[in-house]
Structure formats: structure tokens, C-alpha cells
Amino acid sequence: MELSFCIPTRNRASTLSNTLDSIIADANEKIEIVIVDGASTDNTKSIVEKYNKKFPNIIYFKRKECVGVDRDISKAVQLANSPYCWLMSDDDVIIEGSIPYIINYINQYPEISGLTTNYIHYNETLEYPVHTIPASMGDKLKANTAFKSAEDCFRSIGLHVGFISCQVVRKDLWEKIIFQNDLSSFENNWMMVYIIGKMIQHTPRWGYIYRRCIKQRIGNDSFVKGDVFKRELITHVDYGVVIAGLFGRKSEIYKHIFSYLVSDRLPRTFGNLKSKNISLYTQFKLLKLYFNAYYKYLYFWIMIVPLFFFPNIIFIFARKIYFKTKRISYYS
Numbered sequence: 001m002e003l004s005f006c007i008p009t010r011n012r013a014s015t016l017s018n019t020l021d022s023i024i025a026d027a028n029e030k031i032e033i034v035i036v037d038g039a040s041t042d043n044t045k046s047i048v049e050k051y052n053k054k055f056p057n058i059i060y061f062k063r064k065e066c067v068g069v070d071r072d073i074s075k076a077v078q079l080a081n082s083p084y085c086w087l088m089s090d091d092d093v094i095i096e097g098s099i100p101y102i103i104n105y106i107n108q109y110p111e112i113s114g115l116t117t118n119y120i121h122y123n124e125t126l127e128y129p130v131h132t133i134p135a136s137m138g139d140k141l142k143a144n145t146a147f148k149s150a151e152d153c154f155r156s157i158g159l160h161v162g163f164i165s166c167q168v169v170r171k172d173l174w175e176k177i178i179f180q181n182d183l184s185s186f187e188n189n190w191m192m193v194y195i196i197g198k199m200i201q202h203t204p205r206w207g208y209i210y211r212r213c214i215k216q217r218i219g220n221d222s223f224v225k226g227d228v229f230k231r232e233l234i235t236h237v238d239y240g241v242v243i244a245g246l247f248g249r250k251s252e253i254y255k256h257i258f259s260y261l262v263s264d265r266l267p268r269t270f271g272n273l274k275s276k277n278i279s280l281y282t283q284f285k286l287l288k289l290y291f292n293a294y295y296k297y298l299y300f301w302i303m304i305v306p307l308f309f310f311p312n313i314i315f316i317f318a319r320k321i322y323f324k325t326k327r328i329s330y331y332s
Contacts, residue, residue, distance in 0.1 A: 006076030010038035013090035022093035098213035115207035275315035
């Protein structure tokens with residue numbers, strides 16, 4: 001095997017088919033798919049069995065109880081038989097030609113500890129692309145890039161390392177990091193980021209692929225599950241625990257990542273949440289969360305606090321106009 005796709009999944013049979021279709025269409029006999037099912041109660045198992053008949057290189061492991069995405073990702077890597085593992089969400093899809101491109105890159109640079117690919121957002125049904133938050137901070141990277149330190153990597157793509165579907169890791173190094181480190185403090189949905197950070201610190205050779213290899217389906221975040229506050233807690237508190245564990249809370253890297261998060265991504269996120277008509281009670285809870293995390297950042301006061309005073313209807317209307325415009329432009 002040359003490359004293993006490692007897919008953690010739970011109750012996503014409706015989207016898993018799209019993911020498997022895209023991998024199989026781009027794969028050869030040296031590609032493997034490892035699926036770890038976190039105790040799904042839907043028809044995930046029957047879907048996998050159907051695909052296994054036409055693509056025999058599928059390993060399926062179903063847990064008896066849900067233990068979380070962190071452990072499921074690591075279990076998938078453990079079961080893989082390839083030197084490199086492409087971590088993959090169960091609702092995103094591979095863009096045609098990406099698998100041979102990545103294999104060729106790995107063959108050119110076999111000493112790398114792993115790589116991160118570029119991506120593009122699509123609407124919930126994968127019909128048309130929508131505006132993409134750039135993979136690199138400030139959209140500064142316009143070509144394939146080789147990072148020679150964890151600091152340089154996280155300074156440029158620190159937030160994007162948290163996007164499962166764009167990470168390809170070296171299996172032996174991943175397992176070495178797990179063996180050598182106590183990861184219990186970082187089992188918070190971002191353990192993958194901590195492991196990757198430690199991998200780069202151990203073997204400081206990480207690649208960034210400018211080519212867009214992934215179509216990400218927006219509006220289908222499994223972390224949310226109806227709990228907006230929990231999702232924001234995961235992003236703005238738990239992610240900070242991981243970055244602090246790698247570099248220290250007072251480090252330049254930590255300050256750089258969260259300064260960018262509060263100035264660029266947080267306004268988009270909060271505006272998007274208001275466009276979904278979240279209650280004032282939820283908004284107050286979020287502002288308290290954001291305040292505790294970012295009260296020292298000027299951007300919080302000039303870009304986040306003012307959004308609270310605008311009524312939801314403005315954001316709802318803007319969202320409708322935006323997606324209607326995108327749909328018209330796609331089909332015209």
C-alpha cells in the first residue's frame with residue numbers, strides 16, 4: 001500500500017457515500033481506506049459493506065461505544081498498512097487527480113513528516129463553491145511550501161492544521177509521538193493538532209500543497225450537533241489548550257494564531273451564527289466566552305462587540321442574498 005485514507009465516522013451514512021465515491025474514483029490498487037465507526041446507530045455498516053464489494057481495500061472497525069473523534073482517528077492510523085495516512089472527514093470529498101498528485105509529492109520528498117493540502121468550500125449539497133476562508137493566514141501562501149520548523153508551519157497554517165481532511169501524516173512518526181507522550185490533556189477534539197505539532201518538532205519537515213485537493217461541505221459540522229456554544233468552546237478554548245501545550249501560552253506563535261482568529265475568523269463566525277437567528281441568550285453566552293478569551297485583543301472590541309448590537313435580521317437577509325447570488329452565478 002502507498003497511501004491509506006483514515007476516516008473516523010459516526011452516524012454519517014448519508015454523506016459517507018460521497019466521500020468513498022470520490023476516493024475510489026481517484027484510487028488505484030495501492031490505495032487503502034480505513035474506516036473507524038464510533039458506534040453508529042444508522043446504516044453505516046451496510047454502506048461500507050456495499051462499497052467493499054467493488055473496492056476490496058477497505059478496513060472497517062466498529063466500536064461498541066462512542067469514545068470520541070480523537071481516539072477514532074488514532075485507531076484508523078493504527079489499523080492502516082501504508083507508510084502515509086491521509087486523514088479524512090466523512091462528509092468531504094477528494095478533488096479528481098489529487099491522490100496521484102499527493103503520492104508523487106511524497107515520492108519526491110520521502111523524508112517529510114507529513115503535509116497539509118489546500119481546499120475549497122462547497123455548499124451543503126456540493127453543488128457549487130462558496131467563499132473559502134484561506135488555508136494560509138492572510139492568504140499569503142500561493143505555492144507549495146516546505147516548512148522546516150513547527151513555528152514556521154503554525155505561523156502560516158496553524159488554524160488549518162485543525163481541518164481533518166487536509167492532513168497527510170507519516171504513520172511511524174505519528175505512532176512514535178503517541179508512544180512517547182502523555183496525550184490525556186489534549187483529548188479535546190484537537191489531539192490530532194497536538195500530535196502533528198509534536199511530529200514537526202521531532203522531524204521538522206512539513207509540506208503545504210497549494211493545489212486544492214478537498215471539497216469541504218459547509219454547514220455540516222459534526223461538532224455542533226445543535227449546540228452552538230459547545231462548538232465555539234471547542235474552537236476558542238480547547239484549541240488554545242493544544243497550542244499552549246505545543247508552544248506555551250505566552251509564546252509569539254500562540255499570540256499570532258489567536259490574534260488572527262479574533263480579527264479574521266471570529267467576525268465571520270459570529271456574523272454567520274447571527275444569520276441563523278441564534279437567540280439573545282446564546283449571543284450573551286458567546287460574548288462572555290469571547291470576552292474571556294480575547295478581552296486583551298483590540299480586534300475583539302472593534303470587530304466583535306459591535307456585531308452584537310446589530311439585529312439578526314440584517315445577517316439573515318445578507319446570507320439569503322449571498323447564497324442566492326452564488327446559486328444564480330453557478331447555474332447561469
